[in-house]
Amino acid sequence: MESTSWVAYAAAWLGALALILLSRHLRHRKLNLPPGPKPWPIIGNLNLISQLPHRSIHALAQKYGPIMYLKFGSHPVVVGSSVEMAKAFLKTHDVTFAGRPKFAAGKHTTYNYSDITWSPYGPYWRQARKMCIMELFSAKRLESYEYIRKEEMNALLRGLFESSNTNILLKDHLSTVSLNVISRMVLGKKYTDESEDSIVSPDEFKKMLDELFLLSGVLNIGDSIPWLDFLDLQGYIKRMKALSKKLDRFLEHVLDEHIAKRKADGEDFVAKDMVDVLLQLADDPDLEVKLERHGVKAFTQDLIAGGTESSAVTVEWAISELLKKPEFFKKATEELDRVIGRERWVEEKDIVNLPYVDAIAKETMRLHPVAPMLVPRLSREDCQVAGYDIPKDTRILVSVWAIGRDPQLWDNPEEFCPDRFLGKDIDVKGQDFELLPFGSGRRMCPGYSLGIKVIQASLANLLHGFTWRLPDNLKEEDLNMEEIFGLSTPKKFPLVAVCEPRLPPHVYSL
């Protein structure tokens, strides 16, 4: 009797399972998915993706078209590679595609998706964006920090002057300035001074941020083939855990200091930096979703990471491109001499009068967008785009790298030529879909106004104050322009260059 009921029970289970599989099969068969290469079992199309995924994906899109369906392991991925597709994903259906996939990096390095970048679409993320707009990146707050940007820019220019006529690693100088700017704005001080009581040295901190960017963008096998996750075949999870321990030690120290200062100041306390603002918000009983201590740490880390790496990477690419095409230096310096003169440095308010410098920045971001496929998004429900079905939980990549090279949009797209932007009304603020280095729509970079200010001001002053050349043993054509893929895409071999002062000596006594 007992064995009969067991058999009946098992038969019912098998029947139900068969029905589920059949209905899934029928549902999938009915779907009109975008075109794409045939996936292999288990790995899907991962065999077609190289160390530089944006390049492999671009090559595939040339075969399959501007909307393409891939499988990364068991996960569906749809790639948009044209202006029309970028508009569809980031504008028309923005709310549907405003999710983020739950990658290991978000779990291990951002307090279980408690930051802005990796938090899922919902009230917590909406509140975070509101904080960015109202508090952290308001025009007033950014303006109140202009003196910090100016002081740090002066330090950069002094440093370059002192190293003139020697081989310098430009990125080191650039990331120091952006790290100092962002640390003072976000944390209230540099924290990484070379003093004995500093909790981490500047070099160590920059290495931590480089590692964070790399690990946030890598193709971690476990994110595509979940049942292999526990093996950590590439060793990335181990690195993420080690990194997050180091970052947490630093962030704990920052928060403890800020809280102690607030207590000491009592009634007279005024928020001076972004961590102060976040801690005040965390105490607000009217907040829709409680911001916990780990949330404050995660936001703080996002702001430091977002603000440090991206602008340095962009300016390094700009100077590298110019060194390959020195004729453009001349056009920029003609403009700078005419508008600024030779007796002072460029200030942020001058940028509107420097269209050529602006064109160099845009041309650099066209060819070297910091995030070539933006940050992956996730479809929150089934949707149709261009007549194709896109099921819920599909990962979405928008290749701004491919759009920047689309021959239908750009003449000689592979050529670096800032002049193409002169007299053109194309901006980087997410409205002109042919140029989207900061993304567009709800998930667009909230720090873009700060990012663009730092890029333009550093670039303008580097060109104004110095002439640039390659080290004696290197020819223009031999300058290596390879890249590394991560959440940002820096040069594989950091640029080594030589600068010489071009303004009267007294201008350098900053």
Ligand code: HEM
């Ligand atoms: C050159 C400068 C910068 C570039 C090129 C850049 C680029 C980007 C891109 C492409 C995205 C993804 C957009 C999308 O998914 O559609 C993004 C997101 C983000 N960026 Fe930036 N960024 C820069 C500077 C900054 C700065 C200065 C900060 C903060 C201080 C920042 C903080 C963030 C954050 C928090 C997100 C996540 C937004 C979200 O998921 O809601 N970025 N950035």
